[in-house]
Amino acid sequence: xxxxxxxxxxxxxxxxxxxxxxxxxxxxxxxxxxxxxxxxxxxxxxxxxxxxxxxxxxxxxxxxxxxxxxxxxxxxxxxxxxxxxxxxxxxxxxxxxxxxxxxxxxxxxxxxxxxxxxxxxxxxxxxxxxxxxxxxxxxxxxxxxxxxxxxxxxxxxxxxxxxxxxxxxxxxxxxxxxxxxxxxxxxxxxxxxxxxxxxxxxxxxxxxxxxxxxxxxxxxxxxxxxxxxxxxxxxxxxxxxxxxxxxxxxxxxxxxxxxxxxxxxxxxxxxxxxxxxxxxxxxxxxxxxxxxxxxxxxxxxxxxxxxxxxxxxxxxxxxxxxxxxxxxxxxxxxxxxxxxxxxxxxxxxx
Amino acid sequence: xxxxxxxxxxxxxxxxxxxxxxxxxxxxxxxxxxxxxxxxxxxxxxxxxxxxxxxxxxxxxxxxxxxxxxxxxxxxxxxxxxxxxxxxxxxxxxxxxxxxxxxxxxxxxxxxxxxxxxxxxxxxxxxxxxxxxxxxxxxxxxxxxxxxxxxxxxxxxxxxxxxxxxxxxxxxxxxxxxxxxxxxxxxxxxxxxxxxxxxxxxxxxxxxxxxxxxxxxxxxxxxxxxxxxxxxxxxxxxxxxxxxxxxxxxxxxxxxxxxxxxxxxxxxxxxxxxxxxxxxxxxxxxxxxxxxxxxxxxxxxxxxxxxxxxxxxxxxxxxxxxxxxxxxxxxxxxxxxxxxxxxxxxxxxxxxxxxxxxxxxxxxxxxxxxxxxxxx
Ligand SMILES: Cc1cc2nc3c(=O)[nH]c(=O)nc-3n(C[C@H](O)[C@H](O)[C@H](O)COP(=O)(O)OP(=O)(O)OC[C@H]3O[C@@H](n4cnc5c(N)ncnc54)[C@H](O)[C@@H]3O)c2cc1C
Numbered sequence: 001x002x003x004x005x006x007x008x009x010x011x012x013x014x015x016x017x018x019x020x021x022x023x024x025x026x027x028x029x030x031x032x033x034x035x036x037x038x039x040x041x042x043x044x045x046x047x048x049x050x051x052x053x054x055x056x057x058x059x060x061x062x063x064x065x066x067x068x069x070x071x072x073x074x075x076x077x078x079x080x081x082x083x084x085x086x087x088x089x090x091x092x093x094x095x096x097x098x099x100x101x102x103x104x105x106x107x108x109x110x111x112x113x114x115x116x117x118x119x120x121x122x123x124x125x126x127x128x129x130x131x132x133x134x135x136x137x138x139x140x141x142x143x144x145x146x147x148x149x150x151x152x153x154x155x156x157x158x159x160x161x162x163x164x165x166x167x168x169x170x171x172x173x174x175x176x177x178x179x180x181x182x183x184x185x186x187x188x189x190x191x192x193x194x195x196x197x198x199x200x201x202x203x204x205x206x207x208x209x210x211x212x213x214x215x216x217x218x219x220x221x222x223x224x225x226x227x228x229x230x231x232x233x234x235x236x237x238x239x240x241x242x243x244x245x246x247x248x249x250x251x252x253x254x255x256x257x258x259x260x261x262x263x264x265x266x267x268x269x270x271x272x273x274x275x276x277x278x279x280x281x282x283x284x285x286x287x288x289x290x291x292x293x294x295x296x297x298x299x300x301x302x303x304x305x306x307x308x309x310x311x312x313x314x315x316x317x318x319x320x321x322x323x324x325x326x327x328x329x330x331x332x333x334x335x336x337x338x339x340x341x342x343x344x345x346x347x348x349x350x
Numbered sequence: 351x352x353x354x355x356x357x358x359x360x361x362x363x364x365x366x367x368x369x370x371x372x373x374x375x376x377x378x379x380x381x382x383x384x385x386x387x388x389x390x391x392x393x394x395x396x397x398x399x400x401x402x403x404x405x406x407x408x409x410x411x412x413x414x415x416x417x418x419x420x421x422x423x424x425x426x427x428x429x430x431x432x433x434x435x436x437x438x439x440x441x442x443x444x445x446x447x448x449x450x451x452x453x454x455x456x457x458x459x460x461x462x463x464x465x466x467x468x469x470x471x472x473x474x475x476x477x478x479x480x481x482x483x484x485x486x487x488x489x490x491x492x493x494x495x496x497x498x499x500x501x502x503x504x505x506x507x508x509x510x511x512x513x514x515x516x517x518x519x520x521x522x523x524x525x526x527x528x529x530x531x532x533x534x535x536x537x538x539x540x541x542x543x544x545x546x547x548x549x550x551x552x553x554x555x556x557x558x559x560x561x562x563x564x565x566x567x568x569x570x571x572x573x574x575x576x577x578x579x580x581x582x583x584x585x586x587x588x589x590x591x592x593x594x595x596x597x598x599x600x601x602x603x604x605x606x607x608x609x610x611x612x613x614x615x616x617x618x619x620x621x622x623x624x625x626x627x628x629x630x631x632x633x634x635x636x637x638x639x640x641x642x643x644x645x646x647x648x649x650x651x652x653x654x655x656x657x658x659x660x661x662x663x664x665x666x667x668x669x670x671x672x673x674x675x676x677x678x679x680x681x682x683x684x685x686x687x688x689x690x691x692x693x694x695x696x697x698x699x700x701x702x703x704x705x706x707x708x709x710x711x712x713x714x715x716x717x718x719x720x721x722x723x724x725x726x
Contacts, residue, residue, distance in 0.1 A: 208352065215725045232715070235722035242725055243665050246351050250644065251637040253355040270633035277630075321633075325625030328632050333613040337433050337606070340635045 003066040004059065007048065011067050014039050015074035024303050027077035028163035032133040037078045037102060045071075046083035047098070054092035055099075056084060065201035065256035069249070072205025075303035077164060079104050079130040081198035087138040087147075089194060094145035094180040101135035104128055106169070107195055107315065108188050114141045114171065119179070121148055121171040127314070131155050131167035136177065140188055147178040160310035162303075193265055195315035196272035197255060203275040203311050204252040207245035207282055210304040214241055214286045217293075228289070237285035244278035251275075258344060265350040266327070266343040273320040279308040324350060351661065351725065355640065356647040362426055369430045372403065377434055384435025384692075386700055387604035389561065392440035392516060394471070400427075401471030406445045410453050414465035421646045429599040435607050439513055439561070444468045446598070448475035448521055451591045452540075455579030460540070464519075478508040478522035478541070478565065479588065486716050489532050489585060493524040493567065495539055501574040502526070502539060504547075504567045514550045514563035517543055522567075523588050526581050536584035540576040541567070557687070557702040592712060597645040597655075597662025602638045604707055605673045608700050611693035612677060624680050631673055638666050657724030660717040667707045667714060674704045 018036045027033035040046060049064020050056025064085045071080050079102050087103035106112065106125040114123040121141065131137055132155050136147045152175065156168040215238055218229030228234050251271040258264035283305040287294045294301040327350045331339055338346035358366065376399065385391050400406050408424045410416025417423075428446075431438050449468040452460055467473045484491040493506030504524060514520060522539045529535035543550065547570035553562040579587050609631065616624070641662045648655040678701065685698035708714045 211351075211725075219726060229722070229726070232719065236718055238725055239661075239664065239718045239721045242351050242721065243661055246353055246661065247634075247637050247641065247665060250353040250355055250640050251633075254357075254640055257355060257357075266636075269629075270636050273629065273633045274637055321626040321629035322622055323629065324633060325627065325629030328628045329613065329617055329620055329625060333610050333617060336610050336613060336632075340606075340632060340639060341429075343636060 003062050007059070007063060008066055008070055010043060011040075011045055011070040012073075014043060014045070015070060015076050019074040019076050021300055021303075024075055024077055025297065028159075031157065031159075031165050032130070033077050036076060037133075040071075040076070040078060040080065041101075046078075046080050046102070047088060048084060050084045050088040050092055050098060054088070054095075055097060056088055056092065060256075061085070061197075061259045062253070062256040065197060065252060065259075068198055068201035069205035069208075069252070072202035072307070073209040075162075075206065075209075075300075075307055078102070079134065081195075081202065082129045082134075085198050086191070086194060087136065090138050090140065090145050090182075090186065090191070091147060091178070093183055093186045096145060096147060096178045096180050099136055099147075102130060102133055103136045103138060104130050104134040105191070105195075106137065106139035108140060108191055114139055116142050116144065116146070116176070116179075117173075119176060120173040121146060121176055122173055123171055125169045125171070127158070127160075127166040128169050129167075130165045131169050132157060132165055137169060140182060140186070140191060143182050143187070144179050145182050145186070146176045148174050148176050160314075162306035162310040164307070164310065192315055193268045196320075197252075197259060197264075197268045199311045199315050200248065200252045200255065200268070200271040200275045203279060203308055204245070204249040206304045206308050206311075207241070207248055207275070207278055210282065210286050210301070210308070211238075211241040211245040213301060213304070214238055214289050218289050221291075234289055237289040240285040241282045241289075244274075244282040248275045248278050254343075263344045266324070266339070266346075266348050269316075269320050269324045269350050270343070272316055273324065276312045276317050276320070279312040283308050351658065353641060353644040353658065356644050358422070358426065358643075362422055365423055366426045366430065369405070369427050373430055373434060373436065377436055382435075382437055384607050384696070385437065386435065386607065386696065386703065387432050388439070388442055388600045389559075389703065390432075390435050390439060391437040392474070392513070393437040394440050396437055397441035397471030399471075400431075400441065401469055404469075406441055406471050407449050407465060407469035410449055410465055410469060414453070414461050415469035416449075416453075416465065417469075421649045422643065425599065425643060425646045429603070432599050432603045433606050440474055440516070441468075441471045443477060443513065443517075444473050444475040445471075447477065447591060448519070451521065451538075451587065452578065454590070455538075455583070455587050457575070459575060460578065464540075473519065474513060474517040476511050476514045476517040476520040476543070476563075476565075478511055478514075478520040480508065480510045482507060482509050486713055488523070488588070489536070491523055491525060491536065493522060495524045495526050495537065495572065497526075498571070500571075501576070502572045504539060504541065504570040504572050506567055508565040508567075509563075510553075511550075511563045511565045512561050514543060514565050515552060515560070519543060520565065521578060523584055526584075529582070533585040534582055536588070537581045538578040538584045538587055539572050540578055541570065541572055542576075545570050545572075547571070555703075557699060596659040596711065596717075597642050597666065599639070599642060601663045601711075602635065602642065602666030602669060604670045605677075605700050605704070606635075608677060608693070608696045609673065611691075611696055612681070615691060615693045616681070627676050627680060631676075634669055638662070638669055641665065657721055660720040660724070663711070664714050664717045664721065670707050671704050674700055 044057035047057035086105040255267035495502035
C-alpha cells in the first residue's frame with residue numbers, strides 16, 4: 001500500500017505552478033479558481049482514489065489522501081476532496097456515474113432538513129463546499145444517494161474562516177438528476193468518517209508546510225544581531241510545530257492505509273482528533289514565531305493557519321474525543337493495550 | 351520532518367504472541383506489584399528466563415550469545431514487558447544500552463567476556479555519566495582516569511546512578527587527558543563496582559525508593575583491557591549511545607497502567623469529561639507508538655534517526671505528563687502508595703515520579719535544541 005511517489009511529485013509541481021500567493025488571494029475574492037482547477041483536473045488529481053471502473057482515475061484511498069496532503073501544503077483552493085473521495089465515492093458506491101467537472105457533497109449537518117418527495121428534493125443543506133462552482137451536488141437523503149445540478153437550487157454564498165466557499169443550498173422541490181439506494185454501510189456516519197479522513201489529509205499537508213515556513217522565516221528574520229530562530233524560546237515554537245505536523249502526518253498515513261483494507265474508524269477518528277488538536281497548538285506556535293508579519297494578508301502564513309482553523313471544525317471536531325473515549329470504555333480495560341497497539345483491528349467499535 | 355508509516359510483519363506479530371503467552375503465565379496476577387515503565391523493580395529470575403528465551407541482547411551477534419534480531423523485534427518484547435509493569439531493572443540497562451555499546455565499540459575480548467552474560471540476563475549494568483557538576487553539559491565531566499601500570503586509576507564522583515547498588519558494572523565516562531578540545535580528552539571505562547575504592551551511597555528518591563546513588567571512586571584500579579573502544583573516543587561513543595535508543599516504548603508508556611486501572615475501577619461510571627480524556631489519550635498514544643515503531647524500523651534500515659528519536663522522546667514524555675495532569679482532575683481521591691486499590695497505588699507513584707520523565711536520559715530542553723538544529 002505504498003503511495004505512488006511519481007503521482008505526488010506531479011501534483012506538487014502542478015500546485016507549485018498554480019497556487020501562487022496571488023492566485024490564492026484571488027480565489028478567496030472570487031470564490032473560484034478556474035485555472036487551478038483546470039490544471040488539477042487536467043492531470044486527473046480530483047479523481048485519484050476513485051476506481052477506474054467507476055470512472056475515476058484509479059489509485060488507492062492512500063493515494064487520494066496523499067494527494068490531498070500535497071493540496072493542503074499548497075492551500076489549493078479547489079474542491080479536491082469533495083469531487084473524488086467524497087462525492088465520487090458516494091456515486092461510485094451506488095453505481096451512479098461520477099461525471100466530470102467539479103463535484104461537491106452535502107456534509108450532512110444537524111441543521112440540514114433534506115428530504116425526497118415524489119422524486120424531488122426539498123430542504124436546506126449547509127456548509128456545502130464550492131456549491132456555487134460545482135457541476136453536481138451529491139447528498140445522502142433517506143438512505144439514497146442523490147445527485148442534483150446546482151443551477152436548479154438556490155445558493156446563498158457563505159465562506160469558512162479561510163474564505164473557502166461553504167454555501168447554503170436551498171432545494172425547493174428540485175428534480176434529482178441521479179438517484180439510487182445507498183448500499184449497506186454507506187450512510188451518514190460513513191460519510192462523517194470519510195469526510196474526517198479527507199480533512200485530516202489536507203490538514204497534515206498544511207501543518208507540514210506551516211512548520212517549514214516557520215523554520216524558514218525564523219532563520220532569515222534577524223533581531224538583536226542574530227536570526228530569531230537561534231533563540232531557544234523561539235526554537236520551542238519551531239519544535240512544537242514540527243512535532244505536531246509529523247505526528248498528524250504519520251497518523252493520516254496509517255488511517256488511509258487501514259481505510260484501503262477495511263475498518264479504519266479508530267484510525268480516522270484518532271487522526272482527525274490529533275489534527276484538530278494540532279490546528280490549535282501548532283498555529284499558535286507558528287504565529288508567535290512570526291510576530292506581526294504572520295497577521296497580514298500579504299504573507300502566506302494565513303493561507304495555512306486559517307485553513308487549519310476552518311478544517312478543524314469540519315467533519316466532527318468536538319464529537320471525536322468523546323466518541324472515541326466511549327468506544328474505549330466499551331472495549332474495557334482488558335482490551336485497552338490492544339486498542340493502542342492495533343487500532344481498529346483490536347475490534348474496538350468506534 | 352516526515353515519518354514513513356510502518357507496521358509489524360507477520361513474523362513480528364508471531365513473536366508478539368509468543369511473548370504475550372509467556373508473560374501471561376510468568377506474570378500471573380498477584381505475583382508481582384506492577385511498576386511504571388522502566389522503574390519497576392528487579393527480578394533476577396524473570397531476567398534469566400527472558401535470557402533463556404532469547405529475548406535479551408536480541409540484536410547482538412549469535413557468536414556472543416545474541417539473537418541477531420532486529421530493533422523492531424526488541425521493541426515488540428520490551429513493549430510487552432513495559433505495559434505490564436514487569437520487574438525488568440535487573441537486565442534493563444545491560445540489554446538496552448551497555449550490551450549494544452560494548453558490541454559496537456568493544457574489543458573482541460570484551461565482547462566475549464560480557465555479551466554472553468548480558469544475553470543470559472546475568473549482569474546488571476549502570477550508566478556512569480552524570481556528575482554533581484556535569485548534568486546536561488556532560489562534556490564537563492571531571493572524573494579522571496590516570497594511566498598506571500596495567501591500566502588506569504580512576505577518581506571522582508558520579509551521581510544519579512540508577513541501580514548502582516545492585517549493579518555489577520558501570521560504564522563510566524571520564525577524562526583521560528587534558529586535551530584542548532574538552533571532548534577529545536574523554537574515554538569510557540567499564541568499571542567493576544565491587545573493586546576496592548568504589549563506594550555506592552544511596553540517594554533516597556522522592557517516592558521513598560532507593561534506586562538513585564552517588565558513586566565515589568577513590569583510586570580505583572581499572573585494568574587496561576576494560577577501556578571501552580579507543581582512548582579519547584569516549585565522547586563520540588557516548589553520544590552514539592544516547593542518540594538512537596531515545597524513542598523506545600519506555601518514553602511513552604510510563605503511565606499506561608494508571609489509565610488501565612482507572613478504567614478497571616471506574617469504567618462503569620464515567621462521564622463525558624472522562625470519556626474525552628480517554629479519547630484524547632488513546633488517540634495520541636496510538637500515534638506516538640507509531641512514531642516510536644517507525645524510528646525502530648529506520649534503525650533497522652541502517653539509518654541514523656537521532657533527530658527523529660529526540661522528537662519521539664519529547665512528544666512521548668510530554669504526553670506522559672499530560673496524562674497524569676488530566677487524570678488527577680477526574681478522580682476525587684487522595685492517592686496513597688499503600689492503598690488497597692491498585693489504581694490508587696499506581697496513581698500515587700506516578701504523581702510522585704512524573705517530573706522525572708522529562709529529565710532522565712537528557713532533559714526535554716536539550717532534546718529540543720537537538721530537534722531545532724535538525725530542522726534547519
Ligand atoms: C530518574 C532518573 C534517573 C537517572 N539515571 C541516571 C543514570 O543512571 N546515570 C546517569 O549518569 N544519569 C542519570 N540521571 C541523570 C540525568 O541524565 C540528568 O538529570 C540530566 O541529564 C539533566 O542533568 P541535571 O539533572 O544535572 O540538570 P541540569 O543540567 O543542571 O539542568 C537544570 C535545568 O536547566 C536546563 N538546561 C541545562 N542546560 C541547558 C541548555 N543548554 N539549554 C536549555 N536548558 C538547559 C535543563 O533542561 C534543566 O531544566 C537520571 C536522572 C533521573 C531523573
